[in-house]
Each structure stands twice: as structure tokens, then as C-alpha cells.
Amino acid sequence: MLDQPKTFAPDPGLVETAHADKARYEEMYARSVTDPEGFWADEGKRLDWIEPYTKVKNTSFEPGNISIKWFEDGILNVAANCVDRHLATRADQTAIIWEPDEPDAEALHITYRELHEKVCRFANVLLSQGVMRGDRVVIYLPMIPEAAYAMLACARIGAIHSVVFAGFSPDALANRVNDCGAKLVITADTAPRGGKRTPLKSNTDAALLHCSDKVRCLVVKHTGDQTTWIADRDVDVKAMMEDVAPDCPPRPMGAEDPLFVLYTSGSTGKPKGVVHTSGGYLAYASMTHQYTFDYHDGDVFWCAADVGWVTGHSYIVYGPLANGATTVMFEGVPTYPDAGRFWQIIDKHKVTQFYTAPTALRALMGKGNDLVDAADLSTLKVLGTVGEPINPEAWTWYNEKVGHGRLPIVDTWWQTETGGHMITPLPGATPTKPGSATLPFFGVQPAVLEPESGKLIEETACEGVLVIADSWPGQMRTVWGDHERFEETYFSQYKTYYFAGDGCRRDADGYYWITGRVDDVINVSGHRMGTAEVESALVAHAKVAEAAVVGYPHDIKGQGIYAYVTLMNGEEPSDDLRKELEAWVRNEIGPIAKPDLLQWAPGLPKTRSGKIMRRILRKIAEDDYGSLGDTSTLAEPEVVDDLIANRMNRR
Numbered sequence: 117m118l119d120q121p122k123t124f125a126p127d128p129g130l131v132e133t134a135h136a137d138k139a140r141y142e143e144m145y146a147r148s149v150t151d152p153e154g155f156w157a158d159e160g161k162r163l164d165w166i167e168p169y170t171k172v173k174n175t176s177f178e179p180g181n182i183s184i185k186w187f188e189d190g191i192l193n194v195a196a197n198c199v200d201r202h203l204a205t206r207a208d209q210t211a212i213i214w215e216p217d218e219p220d221a222e223a224l225h226i227t228y229r230e231l232h233e234k235v236c237r238f239a240n241v242l243l244s245q246g247v248m249r250g251d252r253v254v255i256y257l258p259m260i261p262e263a264a265y266a267m268l269a270c271a272r273i274g275a276i277h278s279v280v281f282a283g284f285s286p287d288a289l290a291n292r293v294n295d296c297g298a299k300l301v302i303t304a305d306t307a308p309r310g311g312k313r314t315p316l317k318s319n320t321d322a323a324l325l326h327c328s329d330k331v332r333c334l335v336v337k338h339t340g341d342q343t344t345w346i347a348d349r350d351v352d353v354k355a356m357m358e359d360v361a362p363d364c365p366p367r368p369m370g371a372e373d374p375l376f377v378l379y380t381s382g383s384t385g386k387p388k389g390v391v392h393t394s395g396g397y398l399a400y401a402s403m404t405h406q407y408t409f410d411y412h413d414g415d416v417f418w419c420a421a422d423v424g425w426v427t428g429h430s431y432i433v434y435g436p437l438a439n440g441a442t443t444v445m446f447e448g449v450p451t452y453p454d455a456g457r458f459w460q461i462i463d464k465h466k467v468t469q470f471y472t473a474p475t476a477l478r479a480l481m482g483k484g485n486d487l488v489d490a491a492d493l494s495t496l497k498v499l500g501t502v503g504e505p506i507n508p509e510a511w512t513w514y515n516e517k518v519g520h521g522r523l524p525i526v527d528t529w530w531q532t533e534t535g536g537h538m539i540t541p542l543p544g545a546t547p548t549k550p551g552s553a554t555l556p557f558f559g560v561q562p563a564v565l566e567p568e569s570g571k572l573i574e575e576t577a578c579e580g581v582l583v584i585a586d587s588w589p590g591q592m593r594t595v596w597g598d599h600e601r602f603e604e605t606y607f608s609q610y611k612t613y614y615f616a617g618d619g620c621r622r623d624a625d626g627y628y629w630i631t632g633r634v635d636d637v638i639n640v641s642g643h644r645m646g647t648a649e650v651e652s653a654l655v656a657h658a659k660v661a662e663a664a665v666v667g668y669p670h671d672i673k674g675q676g677i678y679a680y681v682t683l684m685n686g687e688e689p690s691d692d693l694r695k696e697l698e699a700w701v702r703n704e705i706g707p708i709a710k711p712d713l714l715q716w717a718p719g720l721p722k723t724r725s726g727k728i729m730r731r732i733l734r735k736i737a738e739d740d741y742g743s744l745g746d747t748s749t750l751a752e753p754e755v756v757d758d759l760i761a762n763r764m765n766r767r
């Protein structure tokens with residue numbers, strides 16, 4: 117049994133105090149899947165309802181009738197659940213600790229009372245701009261408290277927010293504004309990050325050139341940097357917040373009314389708007405936040421993601437605030453001014469739970485141990501990771517250097533589509549194995565299918581594609597404006613199951629090991645990207661005839677972006693053109709999409725029917741060209757020899 121991975125049992129002290137020990141997890145899990153109605157009827161009570169629900173679960177994964185409703189006749193307001201209901205007991209407790217980019221600038225401690233007033237004022241500003249129930253509002257903000265105010269203000273008046281990551285380009289922003297038909301965009305003048313400034317307002321100006329001229333622009337003057345100002349369109353939010361009333365009644369909303377749309381990449385086409393609704397999403401975000409992180413009153417919770425991603429939605433804003441937590445919001449980056457910033461912030465704010473991505477850990481690992489060793493870190497109780505599989509080296513470093521060998525590490529597998537954690541250890545209940553997301557959360561029924569036949573694999577130890585057999589409250593409800601695409605993407609390949617797009621292995625203990633995407637989605641530094649998106653950006657350039665993009669293993673990013681580019685007849689490859697194409701992709705999508713390696717390809721390997729053979733391109737990008745497999749169906753086999761000879765990734 118020498119090659120059995122090491123197992124780390126929960127600390128006995130923690131088992132005593134945790135929300136769930138092993139026996140309780142097993143008992144609750146069993147009930148959650150044998151009696152989901154009863155289980156979730158009880159868990160729904162963690163929220164305050166204006167009208168209680170009488171129906172709990174009404175869901176169908178049947179082909180042609182994919183329909184997901186939870187607590188459907190309940191009436192609630194999400195913002196009231198995250199703010200107002202805490203005023204009676206914790207008005208003076210800090211709700212949000214905001215840590216600015218510059219370590220010497222002052223951190224803000226925003227109490228629940230202050231949060232209430234800010235959200236109300238922000239909501240009144242939205243109302244004054246004609247935003248109504250069901251209207252879409254795009255939020256293109258950096259990591260500043262106004263991002264949380266804006267999200268909660270939308271929830272308060274029943275508007276649907278769509279947060280666009282501040283690293284996205286004007287084009288990407290315009291596409292999202294247009295796809296969801298937003299009435300207004302909320303942005304900031306400029307965004308400091310790692311000592312540099314992103315010109316968000318001028319990006320927004322550029323984006324809005326491609327949108328309806330009715331779209332208004334609310335600007336948070338954050339740095340005070342000079343920007344252009346369009347008199348009839350731009351609104352100074354902070355100034356206006358002073359002028360409106362400090363109170364705004366929360367609007368009663370149906371549990372199934374949309375709360376937000378969040379765009380995410382898929383294997384084909386443009387990013388899709390994942391729709392989450394109010395009651396089920398919030399109950400699920402709250403419950404996962406409480407159990408996965410073993411959250412207790414008085415804890416200081418820090419999720420170091422960005423609000424532009426689902427992790428920031430569920431575990432910076434909605435989950436923690438629904439639970440009355442103190443949540444940390446960090447404007448900067450882990451390496452500014454030095455690679456000790458995370459550890460300094462943990463000590464400064466006495467953080468008890470810390471949640472980050474493996475890519476950040478790998479980057480920091482590479483900077484040596486002096487800075488992490490210099491930190492105290494004794495307030496920490498639970499460590500978490502998310503976004504990609506964590507390699508055992510990074511897991512071990514996290515455990516030893518940050519956790520001092522005494523803390524549980526929760527490796528949480530989930531997706532934008534799932535709203536909250538799906539497969540994860542619970543700190544007091546689950547022995548962990550480095551690299552495994554371990555066991556399902558309450559109500560989640562994972563299954564493993566044979567990839568080709570779709571046959572359910574009954575054996576415990578197996579490998580295949582990961583699917584989920586029944587609905588859970590945090591599940592996405594539809595793709596904005598395209599329910600057919602929702603069915604097609606998640607329910608058509610393996611009927612009656614939700615197909616996540618990931619492969620997995622299940623070991624003899626029933627533990628899940630996520631092996632990565634099985635579709636054309638790549639995961640770069642924990643950011644999800646469709647290879648098709650990068651390809652269409654490249655071919656939009658006048659000199660590019662064709663492009664194929666694949667992922668390849670990257671020491672820090674997990675996966676890097678490898679682009680094969682065929683130029684138009686008569687165009688010559690050059691270093692200048694390479695730089696031009698890299699800049700082009702940055703402009704079309706954003707810096708996160710810039711190819712790491714770009715190879716000039718005289719042609720792409722295609723079948724005789726014209727299909728690009730991505731399997732071959734992946735192998736060459738991985739520098740594993742010795743095992744290309746069957747190339748007999750290629751139209752022009754000699755193309756492959758050229759690609760191998762000029763490959764960019766040589767290990």
C-alpha cells in the first residue's frame with residue numbers, strides 16, 4: 117500500500133466544535149439525498165422569508181423539459197437577508213473589511229449599520245436613474261466596497277446584476293452589456309492593482325460606443341483620476357448618494373426571480389450568461405459557506421477571489437453576508453508590494469478562514485519561504501482552495517507553510533453554474549487526501565459515466581466523466597435569453613444528468629479526484645476560457661487566416677494558452693507580428709487571454725472532412741509528440757512534421 121496517498125484526519129479539537137463531524141455529515145448527507153424535500157424545507161429556514169414557501173423542490177432533468185425551481189412560492193429579498201436582518205443583533209459588527217492596494221493606505225471597516233445605509237443610498241440612486249425590477253445592470257468595478265453596495269442595491273430593488281471582471285476589455289464588456297440588454301453600467305474612474313492603474317472609465321467609454329445610446333453610466337470616483345465626462349450619460353455615484361434618502365425599502369421578490377447573470381466561457385460560441393435566482397442560490401451560498409469553512413460567529417472570513425467571478429459572488433458577498441460574517445475584500449494582488457502580502461493581511465486583520473486558488477499558491481511558493489515564515493498566521497482555522505486541481509506540491513506547501521501542519525484544507529470543486537460548493541471536505545468531518553476534492557456536499561449526487569457510451573459506472577473505484585444526478589438549490593436555472601442552449605450544453609450529451617464538463621476519478625474510498633475539463637475549455641490561472649473565444653479573436657485580425665488554440669501544462673498557471681496561427685497568403689511571420697497578435701487578443705478579450713506561446717503554422721492538421729484534429733495539436737503543445745496516435749485520416753500528414761519541428765514548448 118506504499119503508493120496510497122497520505123490521509124490527513126481532522127484535528128480532534130476541531131471535531132468537537134465543528135458544525136459537522138463524520139457521523140453528522142453522514143447522517144445529514146443521507147437525509148439530503150433520500151428526503152431532499154424535507155432536508156431543504158428545513159435548510160430554507162436559514163433565510164428570512166416575507167412569505168414562506170410551501171413548495172420546496174420542483175425540478176426535472178428530463179430531456180426537452182429541463183426545469184429547475186426551488187422554494188418557488190416563497191417571497192424574500194436577498195439584500196434584506198444579507199444586511200437588514202442582522203441590524204437587530206450585529207449593527208455595529210464589521211460586515212466588510214476593505215484592504216486597499218497600497219498597504220500604507222487606510223483599511224476600511226464597514227459595519228452592518230453602515231452597509232445598510234450605503235446599500236439603501238445606492239439603491240435610491242439606481243431608482244433615480246429609472247432602474248426597475250427585472251432590469252439588468254452591468255457592474256464593471258474593481259475590488260472596492262462599492263462593488264458589494266452595487267450588487268446588494270440591485271438585489272434590494274429587484275434589478276438583475278451582471279458583474280463583468282474589471283480585467284476584461286471594452287469589447288468583452290460591450291458584448292455582455294448587449295447580450296443581457298443592460299440599462300446601465302456602473303464603473304469607476306480608474307482601478308489601482310499591484311501599483312498600476314486600469315482605466316475602467318475609458319474602457320467603458322470605448323465599450324459603450326458599441327451599445328445602445330440609452331445605456332447610462334454610473335461612475336464611482338475612486339482614485340479621483342481625470343476621465344472624460346459625457347454630460348447626459350455619466351452620473352457621479354458618490355455625489356448622488358449624498359443627495360438621496362438613506363433608506364429604501366427592500367422589494368419583495370419571488371424565490372425564482374433572477375438575482376444575477378454571470379458570463380462564463382464554454383467550449384463553443386461566445387460566453388453564456390449563467391442565470392442564478394434568489395431563494396435557492398442564497399440558501400445554498402449560505403449553507404456551503406457555513407459548513408465548508410466551518411464558519412462561526414466572530415470569524416473573519418477572507419476569500420481572495422475577485423467579485424467578477426462566481427467565487428467572489430458566493431464567498432465574498434452573498435454567503436458570508438447572509439451568515440452575518442465579517443468578510444474581507446482585497447483590492448490588490450498577492451505579489452504587491454511583495455510576495456508576503458497575503459500573509460501580512462491575514463495577520464493584520466486576524467483572518468480565521470482563507471480561501472484562494474492553487475495558481476496563487478504556486479506563484480508564491482516560487483518566491484521562497486522567508487515572507488510566509490515571517491508571518492504569524494496563528495488566527496487561521498481553515499484553509500481553502502478553488503478553481504483548478506491542486507497539485508500535491510502546492511497542497512503540501514499550503515499545509516506546512518501556511519497551515520503549520522495543523523489546519524484542515526478544503527479543496528472545493530464547483531463551477532459558475534453550480535452557485536456553490538459541490539464536492540468538498542468539511543473541516544471537522546472529512547479526512548483529506550492532497551489533490552482530492554473528497555466527498556459531495558449535502559444534496560449533491562455525483563455519478564461517474566463512461567465517456568463514450570454514457571453508461572453509469574457502478575463500481576466505487578473508477579474513472580470517467582463527472583455528472584450530477586439530481587438538482588440542488590444553487591444550480592443555475594437557464595442561460596440568459598437561450599434556454600435551448602442551457603439544455604444543449606448541460607443535459608444533451610448525457611441524458612437525465614447535469615454534465616459539468618469535467619473528468620474525474622473515484623477511488624476505493626469514494627473520494628473524487630477532478631482530472632480537468634474534457635471539453636475545449638481551458639483553465640488558465642484559475643480563469644476559465646473557451647479556446648474558441650481566443651481563436652475567434654485571432655481570426656478577427658486581418659492577417660490571420662486560421663487559428664487553433666489549446667491548453668498546455670504550465671508550472672504556475674496550471675494551463676497556459678498555446679496558439680497555432682496560419683497567416684493569410686502573402687503575410688510573413690515576424691516577431692513584430694507576433695507582438696501585434698498578442699496585443700490584439702488582449703484588446704479583444706483581456707490580458708488573461710493573451711497566448712503564452714504562439715506558433716506559426718503553415719497549415720493545421722485536419723481530417724479529410726476538414727475538422728481540425730485538436731488531439732494532435734494538444735500533444736505537440738504538451739511536447740509529447742512521440743505518441744500522436746492515429747494520423748492516417750489526416751488530409752496533409754506533412755503539416756504535422758512542420759509543427760513538431762517548430763514546436764514552442766520544449767521541456
Ligand code: 6R9
Pocket residue numbers: 380425426427501502503504505506527528529530531532533553616617618630632633639642643644
Ligand atoms: C468556482 C469556479 C469551473 C471549473 C470546473 C473545473 C475547475 C474548480 C476545482 C476545479 C479541480 C477544484 N475547478 N474548482 N478543478 N478542483 N477544486 O472555479 O468556477 O470559473 O466556473 O470554473 O474550474 O474544471 O469545471 P468556474
